[in-house]
Amino acid sequence: MTSNIEKKLKMVQPKPLTQAEKNILWAKIEKGIKGDIQQHSYFPQLSILFGLRPRFVFASLLIVVLVGGSAATIVASDDANPGDILYPIDIAAEKVQLAFSTNKRKGTLRIQFAEERLHEAKIVLASAESDDFDVSDEATITVPAEQRKPKKFNFKGMKKASTALITVLENLEQAKNILEEEGNMVAMLSIDSIIEELTELAEDHVSDLDDFETEIEDNGGKKLEIKASRNKLKAKFKFDLKKRNQEEEVEEEEVEIEIESEAEDNNENNNGNGNQGSEQGQEKITICHIPPGNPYAAHTIRIGKPAVQAHLVHGDTLGSCQGNQEGDDDTATSTPDTTAPVISNIASNVFTTTTEINWDTDEPSDSRVWYSTTTPLVILDTTLSVISTDLVTNHTVSLSDLTASTTYYFIVTSVDAAGNQATSTESSFLTLTEEAQEPEDTTPPTLSDIAATSTTATSTIIFWKTDEQATSQVWYGSSTPLTISTSTSLVENSDLVLDHSLQLTELTASSTYYYIVSSVDESGNSAVSSEFFFTTLSE
Amino acid sequence: MGQKSREDFKILVERAQNGSKDAFRDIFDRLSNRFFAYIFSRTSNRDDALDITQEIFIELWNALNKFQYRSDEAFYGFIFTITKRKLFRYYKDKHKIVSLHEGHIRQAELKQEDHRFLLKQLDALGQKYQDLLRLRYWSGMTFSEIAAVLNITETTAKVRHHRALQKLKINLKKENCDF
Numbered sequence: 001m002t003s004n005i006e007k008k009l010k011m012v013q014p015k016p017l018t019q020a021e022k023n024i025l026w027a028k029i030e031k032g033i034k035g036d037i038q039q040h041s042y043f044p045q046l047s048i049l050f051g052l053r054p055r056f057v058f059a060s061l062l063i064v065v066l067v068g069g070s071a072a073t074i075v076a077s078d079d080a081n082p083g084d085i086l087y088p089i090d091i092a093a094e095k096v097q098l099a100f101s102t103n104k105r106k107g108t109l110r111i112q113f114a115e116e117r118l119h120e121a122k123i124v125l126a127s128a129e130s131d132d133f134d135v136s137d138e139a140t141i142t143v144p145a146e147q148r149k150p151k152k153f154n155f156k157g158m159k160k161a162s163t164a165l166i167t168v169l170e171n172l173e174q175a176k177n178i179l180e181e182e183g184n185m186v187a188m189l190s191i192d193s194i195i196e197e198l199t200e201l202a203e204d205h206v207s208d209l210d211d212f213e214t215e216i217e218d219n220g221g222k223k224l225e226i227k228a229s230r231n232k233l234k235a236k237f238k239f240d241l242k243k244r245n246q247e248e249e250v251e252e253e254e255v256e257i258e259i260e261s262e263a264e265d266n267n268e269n270n271n272g273n274g275n276q277g278s279e280q281g282q283e284k285i286t287i288c289h290i291p292p293g294n295p296y297a298a299h300t301i302r303i304g305k306p307a308v309q310a311h312l313v314h315g316d317t318l319g320s321c322q323g324n325q326e327g328d329d330d331t332a333t334s335t336p337d338t339t340a341p342v343i344s345n346i347a348s349n350v351f352t353t354t355t356e357i358n359w360d361t362d363e364p365s366d367s368r369v370w371y372s373t374t375t376p377l378v379i380l381d382t383t384l385s386v387i388s389t390d391l392v393t394n395h396t397v398s399l400s401d402l403t404a405s406t407t408y409y410f411i412v413t414s415v416d417a418a419g420n421q422a423t424s425t426e427s428s429f430l431t432l433t434e435e436a437q438e439p440e441d442t443t444p445p446t447l448s449d450i451a452a453t454s455t456t457a458t459s460t461i462i463f464w465k466t467d468e469q470a471t472s473q474v475w476y477g478s479s480t481p482l483t484i485s486t487s488t489s490l491v492e493n494s495d496l497v498l499d500h501s502l503q504l505t506e507l508t509a510s511s512t513y514y515y516i517v518s519s520v521d522e523s524g525n526s527a528v529s530s531e532f533f534f535t536t537l538s539e
Numbered sequence: 540m541g542q543k544s545r546e547d548f549k550i551l552v553e554r555a556q557n558g559s560k561d562a563f564r565d566i567f568d569r570l571s572n573r574f575f576a577y578i579f580s581r582t583s584n585r586d587d588a589l590d591i592t593q594e595i596f597i598e599l600w601n602a603l604n605k606f607q608y609r610s611d612e613a614f615y616g617f618i619f620t621i622t623k624r625k626l627f628r629y630y631k632d633k634h635k636i637v638s639l640h641e642g643h644i645r646q647a648e649l650k651q652e653d654h655r656f657l658l659k660q661l662d663a664l665g666q667k668y669q670d671l672l673r674l675r676y677w678s679g680m681t682f683s684e685i686a687a688v689l690n691i692t693e694t695t696a697k698v699r700h701h702r703a704l705q706k707l708k709i710n711l712k713k714e715n716c717d718f
Contacts, residue, residue, distance in 0.1 A: 005708060006676065012657050013677040014579045017572045025593055026567060030560070032597035159557075221550035351682065351697070390547070398681070469690060496690070522695065 006353075091171070107187035110175045114194045117168045121198060124164040125205060128157035153212050155222055162209070162229035165202050166236050172198065202237045206230055207317050210288070214319040287311055288321035337418035341365040346412060348429040352404040355429055357397050357412060361422065364391035365414035371399060375409040377426050391417060405433045441523035445470040450517055452534035457509035460534055462502050462517060466527070469496035470519035476504055482514040482531050496522060510538045548611050556603045567596055570615070574622060576677040577670075581626055591625050598625075612687030615680070619688040660710050668703035675700060 017025070094113050098106055172195050179188040213226045284302040289311065300320035303311065312318070341361040349356035357369050368387040370379050377383070386397050395414065402408065409428045415421045445466040452460045462474050473492040475484050482488070491502045500519065507513065512535045520526040548569075554562035571592060578595075579588040598621050606617050661669060674680045674688065682700070686693040 003704075005704060005711075008653075008657060009661075009672060009676040012654050012661075013673075014576055017575050021589065022568070022571060025571065025589060025596075026564065028593050029567065029596045029600075032593070033560075033563075033600045221554060225554070349683075354681070356681070392547075522691065 003353075106182070107179065107184045110179060111187055111190045111194075114172050114175055114191050117171055118194050118198055121164055121168045121201060125161045125201060128153055128161040128208075153208065155216065158209065158212055159225065159229060161205060162233060165198070165205060165233060169195070169198060169202070169236055199237050202233055206233050207312075209233075210317045210319040285318070286320050288317045288319060290315050290317070337416065338420060339363075340420035340422040341414045341416050343412060343414060343422050343424050346424060346427060348410075348427070350429050350431055352432045353402050354398060354400045355402060355408070355431065357395075357399065357410065359395050359412055359414075359424070361393050361395065361414045361416075363416055364393055365416040365422070366391060367395040367397050368413045368415075369397045369399060369410055370413070371408050371410040373403075373406060373408055375426065375428070377409045377411055379411065402431050404431050406431050441521065442525060443468075443521075444525040444527040445519045445521050447517060447519060447527050447529050450529055450532055452515070452532070455534055455536060457537045457539050458507045459503060459505045460507065460513075460536065462500075462504065462515060464500050464517050464519075464529075466498055466500065466519045466521075468521050469498060470500075470521045470527075471496060472500040472502055473518040473520075474502045474504065474515055475518075476513050476515040478508075478511060478513055480514045480531065480533070482516055484516065507536050509536050511536050548614070549608055552603075552606075552608050552614060555600075556606070563600060570618065571596070573678040573680070574618060577673055578622065578626065580669075580673050580677065582629060587629065591622075591629060595621050595625055610687070612684045615684055616687040616690065656714075657711075660707060660714075663710065664703060664706055667699065668706060671696065671699050672703050672707070 094109075098109055101109055172191060176188055176191045176195070179185075179191060209226055209230045213223055213230075216222055216226070284304065285308050286300060286302050287308065288298055289301050290298040298321050308318075341363045344360050344362075346357070346359040349358070359367075366387065366389050368385055370377060370383050370385040372383060386399055388395075388397060395412070397412075399408075399410075407428055407430045409426055411426055412424045413421055445468045448465045448467075450462070450464040452462050454461045471492065471494050473490060475482060475488045475490050477488055489504075491504055493500075493502060500517070504513070504515075512533055514531050514533045516529055516531055518526060518528045548566075551562045551565050555566060574595065575588060575592050578591050579585060582588045582591065595618065599618055602617075602621065606614070608614065661672065664672070670689070671685065674685050675682075680688065682693050682696045685691075685696045685700075689696065691699075
């Protein structure tokens, strides 16, 4: 039981943030960071280098360029692809070129730039296949041989490619709008066809993203990001289902009927075996079927190998659709999971009234700790337990409101997504006594590297280091030996640090000062240096 | 304190570092109140505390790239460094002395007088002890989190916590208060 005073302390805490307050706070925060989001991914290292906000870095680099500072920068940036740090300089340089050219030339220039963008996008897409990165990031996609040969992708490259495609599209659309405003229809149509080509690239990429998502090692975050990228691409590019629909409607209906009856046939064939899906007979491929003209009714189906081609032609994608849709073939898993997780490395972190229990499992599963002060521990409805429903492989559960100096007996259980449960054997822990062990720190800090720097006529900064966190004091005066009394000049700082610096000001020029430094650690042990000196500069 | 696994938070931080505003929102939702509780106790004014909290998260966003994830606790420590800086500047500007907090009782179970009295005694403890108790009971931090936030060892945190409680009890007894 938590002691009375602990309970009461909890009760007097200030009123927590209300949801309304949180929302307002977030709105203000969002406003504060809004300007930085675009540049964030381009300028991470640059802004640290310059110690400036990204916007200022951009502007200052641009100014350098305009003032004829470095032709080298522009040449270097010309190799930059969307998503590279130098890419915005590329764009900026192009804008400069446009600004200085005649109207006639502008149209041509824009088309030229648009084509370069397309080319760059292709490069970024290609490098999503390279193996420069972590092996753990890669996923080999083994896709039915008809479609394509196995590709190897990496996570970072895929993300970069997705971003690049969107960036380039926005850029092209902007150019197109400007040309339309300028009335340059010919140029506008050229841009249009470049956009079309880009859209095709994007469609292929989305298809790759689907495959990549199903194959990549799931750690939650990566799959989510890929889904987000894919959705963004789908939203931005408005893949031309509508156009194809008009041309191929009838044809598709026929193909669909053909395929669905084929699937039915296969199901009937296998019914007698009591097997769900079809391990026997034809090899089934899982695809996300997007009914033409009705993308919201997309659902997952499994079809025979020969039918895959036809489906992909009209816009379906490999792999299941995200989430559960109506009409989904939920029997898409091949073998049911009947293996319980394996629990290992059970450890407890014990305090007086709380304890943390940690353990690992070999597959994602939930976390539950049953505990009691009696042994043997038999799990009943009335047994205390703490549970976390997140599916993880590293588990941590905190038990609180325990009694100090008491032995508790506990069992951990983990249930995987398929409902298989693992139960550990009984363990125990003893909570600490209220009187905590007192470690005596009787060692004073060690002072080192004592020096006076940046000395001017009227000030100096005294630096030194300590080997443990400690406070800072500097006594100083004009006479030697320096005796420390209440009237001695003193500058101090009570922050606990390892690197100390204190500034002495209002000094007399051309004078020698004598000083002593001191540091006190948390436990009150102090160290005092011997006497040092410095001389201020002349006026 | 949530029971979310450590993996979860690490991913959030990394996503936020890559520019994901949604991930940052998530981090904000999870942590804002814990830091707000501490900040509010160090300023005497709820509006000021809200402003400071806002500034902290904005600065956190900008500073994300300087941070290399080692553990959840290290991340809280990172935020706490920003917090201390902001508070230091706040004091310089306002010369405010922390005093009683009127009328913000979380639960009305405790009698008004007791409540005010306990807070007064809490304020009378040294800064170090106050901080520790606030982080433990108002920000709901574990000892390992407190250790990372205050840059001390976990044992020191536990010892200091114990001493803080003892001192508080003694002070309360002196005033003849039955806690």
